[in-house]
Amino acid sequence: MADSRTDPDSSPPVPRVLRIAVPTPLRRLFDYRPAGRPPVGGWRPGLRVKIPFGRRHLVGIVMECAASSELPAHQLKPITERLDDEPLPADWLWLCQFTARYYQHSLGDTLQHALPGPLRQGRPLEARIRERWQLNTREALALDALGRAPRQRELVQLLAQHRHGMITSAITAQGYTRAQLQGLLDKALITRSSEPLMASEGWSGALLAEPSLPLNREQAVALAALHEGLDRFHPCLLHGVTGSGKTEVYLQLIEGVLGQGRQALVLVPEIGLTPQTLSRFRKRFRAPVVALHSGLTDLERLDAWEAARSGRAPIVIGTRSAIFTPLARPGVIIVDEEHDGSFKQQDGLRYHARDLAMARAHRDGVPILLGSATPSLETLAQARSGRYRHLRLTQRPSRHAPAKLELVDLRGRLRQGGLVPPAIDAIRQALKAEGQVLVFINRRGFSPSLACHQCGWIAECRHCDSRMTLHRQPPRLVCHHCEHQTPQPDACPGCGSADLRPLGAGTERTEETLTTLFPDVPVYRIDRDSTRRKEAFDQLLTEIRRGEPSLLVGTQMLAKGHHLPHVTLVVVVNADAGLYASDFRALEQSAQLLVQVAGRAGRADRAGRVLVQTLHPDDPNLRLLADDGYDALAYQMLEERRVAGLPPYRYLALTRFEATREEDARQMAEAAGDAVREWLATRQLPVHCLGPVPAPMERRQNRYHLQLMLSSEKRSALHEAGAWLVGWLESSATRRVRWSLDIDPMTLS
Ligand code: ADP
Ligand code: ZN
Ligand code: ZN
Numbered sequence: 001m002a003d004s005r006t007d008p009d010s011s012p013p014v015p016r017v018l019r020i021a022v023p024t025p026l027r028r029l030f031d032y033r034p035a036g037r038p039p040v041g042g043w044r045p046g047l048r049v050k051i052p053f054g055r056r057h058l059v060g061i062v063m064e065c066a067a068s069s070e071l072p073a074h075q076l077k078p079i080t081e082r083l084d085d086e087p088l089p090a091d092w093l094w095l096c097q098f099t100a101r102y103y104q105h106s107l108g109d110t111l112q113h114a115l116p117g118p119l120r121q122g123r124p125l126e127a128r129i130r131e132r133w134q135l136n137t138r139e140a141l142a143l144d145a146l147g148r149a150p151r152q153r154e155l156v157q158l159l160a161q162h163r164h165g166m167i168t169s170a171i172t173a174q175g176y177t178r179a180q181l182q183g184l185l186d187k188a189l190i191t192r193s194s195e196p197l198m199a200s201e202g203w204s205g206a207l208l209a210e211p212s213l214p215l216n217r218e219q220a221v222a223l224a225a226l227h228e229g230l231d232r233f234h235p236c237l238l239h240g241v242t243g244s245g246k247t248e249v250y251l252q253l254i255e256g257v258l259g260q261g262r263q264a265l266v267l268v269p270e271i272g273l274t275p276q277t278l279s280r281f282r283k284r285f286r287a288p289v290v291a292l293h294s295g296l297t298d299l300e301r302l303d304a305w306e307a308a309r310s311g312r313a314p315i316v317i318g319t320r321s322a323i324f325t326p327l328a329r330p331g332v333i334i335v336d337e338e339h340d341g342s343f344k345q346q347d348g349l350r351y352h353a354r355d356l357a358m359a360r361a362h363r364d365g366v367p368i369l370l371g372s373a374t375p376s377l378e379t380l381a382q383a384r385s386g387r388y389r390h391l392r393l394t395q396r397p398s399r400h401a402p403a404k405l406e407l408v409d410l411r412g413r414l415r416q417g418g419l420v421p422p423a424i425d426a427i428r429q430a431l432k433a434e435g436q437v438l439v440f441i442n443r444r445g446f447s448p449s450l451a452c453h454q455c456g457w458i459a460e461c462r463h464c465d466s467r468m469t470l471h472r473q474p475p476r477l478v479c480h481h482c483e484h485q486t487p488q489p490d491a492c493p494g495c496g497s498a499d500l501r502p503l504g505a506g507t508e509r510t511e512e513t514l515t516t517l518f519p520d521v522p523v524y525r526i527d528r529d530s531t532r533r534k535e536a537f538d539q540l541l542t543e544i545r546r547g548e549p550s551l552l553v554g555t556q557m558l559a560k561g562h563h564l565p566h567v568t569l570v571v572v573v574n575a576d577a578g579l580y581a582s583d584f585r586a587l588e589q590s591a592q593l594l595v596q597v598a599g600r601a602g603r604a605d606r607a608g609r610v611l612v613q614t615l616h617p618d619d620p621n622l623r624l625l626a627d628d629g630y631d632a633l634a635y636q637m638l639e640e641r642r643v644a645g646l647p648p649y650r651y652l653a654l655t656r657f658e659a660t661r662e663e664d665a666r667q668m669a670e671a672a673g674d675a676v677r678e679w680l681a682t683r684q685l686p687v688h689c690l691g692p693v694p695a696p697m698e699r700r701q702n703r704y705h706l707q708l709m710l711s712s713e714k715r716s717a718l719h720e721a722g723a724w725l726v727g728w729l730e731s732s733a734t735r736r737v738r739w740s741l742d743i744d745p746m747t748l749s
Helices: 090-102 107-114 139-146 150-160 168-172 178-186 217-228 246-259 275-284 298-310 320-324 353-364 377-384 421-432 507-517 534-545 586-598 620-628 630-644 662-683 715-732
Strands: 017-021 030-032 048-053 056-066 129-135 190-196 234-240 263-267 289-292 315-318 330-336 367-372 389-393 405-409 436-440 449-452 469-472 475-478 500-503 523-526 551-554 567-572 609-614 651-659 687-700 703-712 738-743
Touching: 017 048, 017 107, 030 048, 056 107, 090 107, 090 320, 090 353, 107 320, 129 150, 129 168, 139 150, 150 178, 168 178, 178 190, 190 298, 217 234, 217 246, 217 389, 234 246, 234 377, 246 263, 246 275, 246 330, 246 367, 263 320, 263 353, 275 289, 275 315, 289 298, 315 320, 320 353, 330 353, 353 367, 377 389, 377 630, 405 620, 421 436, 421 567, 421 609, 449 469, 469 507, 507 523, 507 551, 523 534, 567 586, 586 609, 586 620, 586 630, 609 620, 620 630, 651 662, 651 715, 662 687, 662 703, 662 715, 687 715, 703 715, 715 738
Parallel strands: 234 367, 234 389, 263 315, 263 330, 289 315, 330 367, 405 609, 436 551, 436 567, 523 551, 567 609
Antiparallel strands: 017 030, 017 056, 048 056, 129 190, 449 500, 469 475, 651 703, 651 738, 687 703
């Protein structure tokens, strides 16, 4: 609140012009005139204001205070209202500016994206308050004073059990009313106090709620190295095989940071923020752990944001967007499973949370720890060059090393539900030995295509260049690219034959086969279809964790992130998708996924086996992965990337164009290509421009997609070219064509 007693003469001078970031796609600031009473500390960047914009009123953020504008004075509109006295946090503002600049995105849009909903809508930035009620006097005295008011007597007895008082919601949850509280308050038997909604309740003194584990030698070496860099920017890679105890190292690192009175920010993949992960953090620390996930309401998100900003939240853990959480006293950033694709946002503001985390740690001068069993080639290259400290964990605390991949030849063998006889035999053995089996298949539905055996017709999507997936539960054809659905045809639309056959297996088909083959064993299918309701997923996991012999058929939803202690055999139905794909990252991503999936086998007290079915058992990359492991393949892929001039040795910026009419998209993309080439020639920048070329799936949802690629060995040159191209597109693109720029694209689709 503004202090009305402030002497107006001592206020800082009011600037003539406020330059404001407005939530629009336009990459510029907008000039306004300040109006109303200036804030106590004067006009500063980071203050939110309400402004007239076109016919609407929007919430914008002051970015600069200037003495003059390019607009003539009479065109300069005044702001409607000032919303803040204090600016938004400086570290947050810096990160947004960095993000907008790096990803060539509108600053107003970026700020909007990074702000909790209620703040976007103009709600005041202050902690929501809750009330706490506390008995004022000894229980017996209070009861004496009350006479015969049974509910109030009970309420007194309840409060007497809680020395630190109780919050309103805890009291009303037990059936008491506000009126009863008010009654006791009026008699002065209890007191009422206010506190922020997310107070770090009961946390003082001892940090730990349970003792930390004694570390093994490798963990101890890693932790010592991390402790030594606590007071500076210190980028580290914790490169440890699955189950090697990376999380234990995170926990003890955080302990050190909290001990200094500072905060820890932990980023995990979307699929990794499981109740198990959270409970590991919550069990360890007495300090509150604030989790940012998609299940929060807007107000809960604001509470978490505020608690982090004010420093009341010592540990913040969240998925991608949690990188935009301000911290009062940053102490460390940890990115778990740093290679995971979900850290990159694939639409709108296409940022990579791991890369932003690196920039942020650098700016704040704090250590950053990237953890993975299968580091991205980007991170591995940095570690190899010595820019990141390379910490390794090669041993598992449990007795068993991660299982080796055993390749199983699919060629010329009869398949049932995607599985060949050796795999089925192995499943039988594992079940006999009372183990659980995880069958990994990265395709939902019954079968990835439906074909006519007479004429060769294949069910295709009317709106995309793709095939329809056959589902049986319930029966229908679904396009997994646009969600278009049609009933399952009874006869071939081409020749009328009724001989329509599913080609290949998806989760539903494998589930069906396994149910037939092993009628006495429960089969649990876990994919997006079977777990649309959240409780369904939790229920399945509870069943599975009871440890009875059972078959789990799942997509990466199950294969990543979840701890499945009773699995002794993993079968990968088909490992070939990434081997010959056109996308240059496909092999890397598929190797990472294979290793993660394999890591589910033999986590507890039993050794595990991993069978990988393939049509290419002699593929040199797959062999290398199976025989020598991920690191060997990764270093070889790095060499290939260097030779081919691909990331991480060259930087990429991909411009995507799309339109309803193919020629609109093509003309725009070609004009952009011509323009940028001409500009590059005059500037002599070391940037290559490739294309335009059709996107790998050219027609998607009835729209045509093309792309234009910029690449350079010099990041600064690439950014200069990207910025110029964006400027050109902003002024030249027609409404019929949608375009976007993707800096450091993760896929070329
Ligand atoms: P990661 O994060 O590398 O996959 P985890 O931290 O989940 O590995 O550790 C795997 C298992 O080993 C967990 O059950 C964990 O409690 C246990 N563990 C980790 N470190 C130790 C240790 N130093 N001593 C004993 N058990 C450990
Ligand atoms: Zn036919
Ligand atoms: Zn489609």
